[in-house]
Amino acid sequence: MKDSLFVLWGKRNPEYEIQFDEPLIKQFSDYGKGSNSGSADRAKILGAGYEVYIMAFFIGLYADKKIPLTDDHSKRKDLGHPLMYWGNQENRKNRKSYNEIIGYIFAALVAKTDIDFIGLEKGKISARSIIDQLIDTMEEYANYGFSFMLEKIDENPNYFFNNEAFLKIFISFLPKDHEEGKTWHSDDEPDNLEGDSAKDISNKDSEATSKTEEEADEL
Amino acid sequence: MIIKKITINNFRSYYGYNEFELKDGLTLIIGDNGDGKTTFFEALEWLFNTSTENIKATNISAKRKKELGDGDSDKVVVSIVFQHEDGDKIVEKSFEFTKHSDNIITSNFSFKGYECHGAERSLTDGKNLLDRCFDYDMRRYCLFKGENELNVFENDTALKALVAKFSDIREFDKYVDLASKMEEKSDRNYKRELKRDSKNEKEADELDKDIENLEDKIINAQKDLKKQQEVSDEFNVRIEDLANSEEIRAKYKQLQSRLTTLMEKRTHVANLSEINYNYKLLDDLWILCDFPQTLKSFQMKVSGANRQRRRMNDAYIEKRGRLEGQQDALKEITKNQQGGPELDWDIPGPQVLEEMIQDHRCKICGHVAPEGSTELEFMKQRLANYYKHIEEKTRKINEKVEETEKPLFSFNYLNELRTISTSLSGERQREIIQLRNVIADRIKFVVDRKEELKKIDEQIEELENDKKNLLIQSNLSEGIIEKDIKDWRGYYNQKQRADDDIYRLKSEIERNKEKLDEKEQEYSNLKPNTGMGKVYEKVHRVFFCVKKAFERARKDNLRHFIDKLTDHANNYLKRLNTGDFHGEVCIDVREDDRARIYLVSNGERIMNSNGALKTTMYMSILFAISDITTQKREDDYPLIFDAPTSSFGEIKEDLFYNIIDSINKQCIIVTKDLLYRDPETNTSKIQEQKLSNLKSFVYRIQKEEGFDSNDLSTISTHVERIK
Numbered sequence: 047m048k049d050s051l052f053v054l055w056g057k058r059n060p061e062y063e064i065q066f067d068e069p070l071i072k073q074f075s076d077y078g079k080g081s082n083s084g085s086a087d088r089a090k091i092l093g094a095g096y097e098v099y100i101m102a103f104f105i106g107l108y109a110d111k112k113i114p115l116t117d118d119h120s121k122r123k124d125l126g127h128p129l130m131y132w133g134n135q136e137n138r139k140n141r142k143s144y145n146e147i148i149g150y151i152f153a154a155l156v157a158k159t160d161i162d163f164i165g166l167e168k169g170k171i172s173a174r175s176i177i178d179q180l181i182d183t184m185e186e187y188a189n190y191g192f193s194f195m196l197e198k199i200d201e202n203p204n205y206f207f208n209n210e211a212f213l214k215i216f217i218s219f220l221p222k223d224h225e226e227g228k229t230w231h232s233d234d235e236p237d238n239l240e241g242d243s244a245k246d247i248s249n250k251d252s253e254a255t256s257k258t259e260e261e262a263d264e265l
Numbered sequence: 266m267i268i269k270k271i272t273i274n275n276f277r278s279y280y281g282y283n284e285f286e287l288k289d290g291l292t293l294i295i296g297d298n299g300d301g302k303t304t305f306f307e308a309l310e311w312l313f314n315t316s317t318e319n320i321k322a323t324n325i326s327a328k329r330k331k332e333l334g335d336g337d338s339d340k341v342v343v344s345i346v347f348q349h350e351d352g353d354k355i356v357e358k359s360f361e362f363t364k365h366s367d368n369i370i371t372s373n374f375s376f377k378g379y380e381c382h383g384a385e386r387s388l389t390d391g392k393n394l395l396d397r398c399f400d401y402d403m404r405r406y407c408l409f410k411g412e413n414e415l416n417v418f419e420n421d422t423a424l425k426a427l428v429a430k431f432s433d434i435r436e437f438d439k440y441v442d443l444a445s446k447m448e449e450k451s452d453r454n455y456k457r458e459l460k461r462d463s464k465n466e467k468e469a470d471e472l473d474k475d476i477e478n479l480e481d482k483i484i485n486a487q488k489d490l491k492k493q494q495e496v497s498d499e500f501n502v503r504i505e506d507l508a509n510s511e512e513i514r515a516k517y518k519q520l521q522s523r524l525t526t527l528m529e530k531r532t533h534v535a536n537l538s539e540i541n542y543n544y545k546l547l548d549d550l551w552i553l554c555d556f557p558q559t560l561k562s563f564q565m566k567v568s569g570a571n572r573q574r575r576r577m578n579d580a581y582i583e584k585r586g587r588l589e590g591q592q593d594a595l596k597e598i599t600k601n602q603q604g605g606p607e608l609d610w611d612i613p614g615p616q617v618l619e620e621m622i623q624d625h626r627c628k629i630c631g632h633v634a635p636e637g638s639t640e641l642e643f644m645k646q647r648l649a650n651y652y653k654h655i656e657e658k659t660r661k662i663n664e665k666v667e668e669t670e671k672p673l674f675s676f677n678y679l680n681e682l683r684t685i686s687t688s689l690s691g692e693r694q695r696e697i698i699q700l701r702n703v704i705a706d707r708i709k710f711v712v713d714r715k716e717e718l719k720k721i722d723e724q725i726e727e728l729e730n731d732k733k734n735l736l737i738q739s740n741l742s743e744g745i746i747e748k749d750i751k752d753w754r755g756y757y758n759q760k761q762r763a764d765d766d767i768y769r770l771k772s773e774i775e776r777n778k779e780k781l782d783e784k785e786q787e788y789s790n791l792k793p794n795t796g797m798g799k800v801y802e803k804v805h806r807v808f809f810c811v812k813k814a815f816e817r818a819r820k821d822n823l824r825h826f827i828d829k830l831t832d833h834a835n836n837y838l839k840r841l842n843t844g845d846f847h848g849e850v851c852i853d854v855r856e857d858d859r860a861r862i863y864l865v866s867n868g869e870r871i872m873n874s875n876g877a878l879k880t881t882m883y884m885s886i887l888f889a890i891s892d893i894t895t896q897k898r899e900d901d902y903p904l905i906f907d908a909p910t911s912s913f914g915e916i917k918e919d920l921f922y923n924i925i926d927s928i929n930k931q932c933i934i935v936t937k938d939l940l941y942r943d944p945e946t947n948t949s950k951i952q953e954q955k956l957s958n959l960k961s962f963v964y965r966i967q968k969e970e971g972f973d974s975n976d977l978s979t980i981s982t983h984v985e986r987i988k
Binding site: 048052091107144150152153166168169216217 | 540541542543544545546547548549550551552553554555556559560562563566567570573574577673674675676677678679681682685686688689701704
């Protein structure tokens with residue numbers, strides 16, 4: 047019996063450009079330190095290396111911007127951690143497994159990749175080539191996300207050491223509150239998110255939210 | 266001795282000549298901090314101290330010293346005019362000071378006294394006059410600085426001295442001593458005579474041993490008793506000290522308990538407000554807050570692809586159906602080649618053609634078609650073509666049918682995607698859509714908690730400040746208070762043990778004394794046989810009774826004195842605490858005539874009496890001492906207090922002054938009570954209303970205006986009688 051697309055995809059290791067290794071992945075995560083690293087890692091804002099990758103991917107996804115990776119494969123690498131295990135090996139204190147996230151990442155890739163489903167179903171196109179396409183999409187989104195993050199720390203090296211920095215970025219992608227003209231756009235320095243009044247998030251484009259909900263129900 | 270006037274000249278802040286006329290009752294001298302209250306008090310202390318000259322330059326007014334030119338002189342003088350027995354008397358203590366090249370030289374100390382007889386007055390020695398009119402020993406009961414000095418019996422010899430001076434015990438002591446000596450001598454002789462008698466010798470020896478033994482026991486028990494009393498006193502002092510700070514400890518414990526509760530709450534709220542948003546983004550999938558649109562796209566895409574697949578598949582199946590129909594039709598044709606349905610009249614079917622070929626005749630036109638004719642060949646050819654065509658068509662349809670028997674799609678990956686899509690819809694999808702609200706709620710929750718935390722921190726700071734102020738006011742460290750809380754029980758237990766021992770030892774002493782008396786009685790019962798022995802027996806018996814009588818009388822006299830003192834003190838205590846709880850004064854006299862004063866209620870000692878009650882207790886004792894040590898009003902002496910009411914509340918304070926005002930006793934009280942701070946001028950003002958109720962003389966002392974806060978030589982006390 048052939049493996050499903052999801053299983054095939056889950057066995058893969060998406061790549062990223064080595065240039066992001068030091069300033070981002072190793073800077074923010076335990077990547078390259080081993081699982082039983084000491085107290086120095088407590089200063090890290092994230093756990094495993096793939097967590098930085100996930101952040102980068104979703105930044106690219108929500109911005110809907112992709113940057114192709116360099117063709118030079120010597121300048122690319124992967125995290126040595128197949129996708130299927132992402133989110134289920136976080137053993138830091140007060141953390142919990144969130145492996146279901148890969149289902150959503152997979153769904154996003156399917157949504158955002160031009161796939162010849164009929165060709166695939168008829169066997170004219172191989173599953174492997176579809177998975178390659180999905181991985182390409184993922185890498186390109188993440189590549190944009192990494193570039194975005196790198197820009198931020200170029201402007202302010204401590205940008206992401208603010209607890210609210212990533213959340214604020216993701217909130218900035220949410221539909222804007224047209225009535226009050228409130229925005230969540232990111233600045234050089236993340237503002238005090240809690241100070242901005244939390245109600246802004248829930249007020250954002252509630253019409254769009256309910257519409258989405260209805261459509262989803264229909265589906 | 267009733268003081269009528271006090272003059273102070275150039276004594277420290279009392280620059281130049283200052284005069285206080287006093288009332289034979291209460292005189293109040295009111296001043297704020299630094300206005301010269303304590304200086305007034307110390308000027309009198311200096312005057313009443315007849316043991317030293319003390320002409321230190323530090324007692325000279327700095328302002329006056331500065332004013333002096335080189336070689337100029339002036340005098341420091343403190344004097345009182347007082348009424349005593351037959352007329353007014355004056356004592357005046359003074360010394361000169363001279364400025365020499367910026368140095369002050371003091372000289373010519375003088376202590377003069379004057380006795381006035383009508384308009385005349387005669388000079389005498391000030392020290393002698395003062396000692397004569399105001400007994401040196403009594404001066405310890407006259408001047409009191411603050412509340413802490415009021416307990417005069419803190420000094421172990423105080424009661425002894427008081428009793429010795431003002432009761433008749435001293436007279437008894439002489440007789441007790443004499444009677445004891447006589448009794449001792451007669452006893453010795455009597456016993457000696459007894460032992461000469463062989464009949465009594467053995468018994469007397471045994472009694473001697475018993476008596477010696479009992480006396481040893483009594484002495485040892487008395488030693489132990491003294492020791493235990495010291496232990497009890499020591500722990501009593503500690504407990505009293507702790508009792509003084511009981512209110513502070515209670516407040517401290519209350520503050521500490523509230524602080525602990527708040528700190529626990531703070532930790533809880535801090536934990537709630539401490540949230541790692543990065544972990545939330547991942548672990549709680551907050552990162553999917555903007556995912557609904559993408560999810561919708563995914564679902565629509567999968568759904569669309571599935572629809573397309575389904576449509577294609579349906580079309581494919583339909584097509585196969587059609588082919589199968591055709592195949593069936595051809596099969597039918599083939600099957601009907603014999604006896605099948607006829608063709609139309611103008612289209613000869615295969616059966617007609619075969620008949621026409623067999624008959625050699627065309628059934629359509631009726632022409633004969635003989636063997637070998639073109640018509641017959643045509644008909645044969647047509648029939649052959651027909652069969653060939655049918656065969657060909659059947660083959661093709663069979664091929665197509667065979668082809669459509671294979672499925673259109675080899676794989677069904679879309680089914681997998683549809684399953685994923687379904688799994689991400691419904692409740693999970695709703696959760697994703699709700700994420701933005703969840704995040705907003707959580708952020709609001711954190712903001713609220715941080716606000717709460719701020720308030721808690723403010724409360725903690727407030728409590729910490731209260732605690733700090735409490736420690737400053739009580740002059741205790743946190744460590745000491747904590748230790749006191751722990752020590753309290755220990756001290757109490759140790760005192761209790763000592764008191765139990767005291768009770769036991771007292772009983773033991775009493776028992777042994779009774780036994781001793783019995784033994785002495787047994788001794789007395791031994792009948793001497795010699796003539797001298799009988800004489801000694803009678804003599805000894807007389808002296809024994811005389812000694813006992815004097816001892817009892819002395820004891821009764823002391824008890825009577827103490828009872829009188831206690832009665833007077835309780836009378837004052839009651840008046841000074843009118844309308845308030847006060848208990849009763851108890852003067853506990855020890856074996857060695859030392860005394861301890863405390864309050865009792867229903868026979869139980871009050872351990873944690875408040876500061877004001879304690880102060881009024883000590884004052885009551887002082888008034889009582891003054892009462893019973895002065896036979897006549899003229900023999901009375903003034904009581905001079907410096908700030909005696911610092912532990913009083915405002916109501917207690919008012920009551921106190923009104924009562925002191927009504928007591929027939931000269932009191933001079935130096936205080937900052939009855940002042941209030943005027944917020945407009947930021948200066949202290951007298952509470953006129955309260956003064957109007959008093960009959961006393963009232964002086965207001967305050968620093969002369971225009972002084973330099975850094976220059977002592979600009980300070981002088983202004984004295985003004987305001988009532």
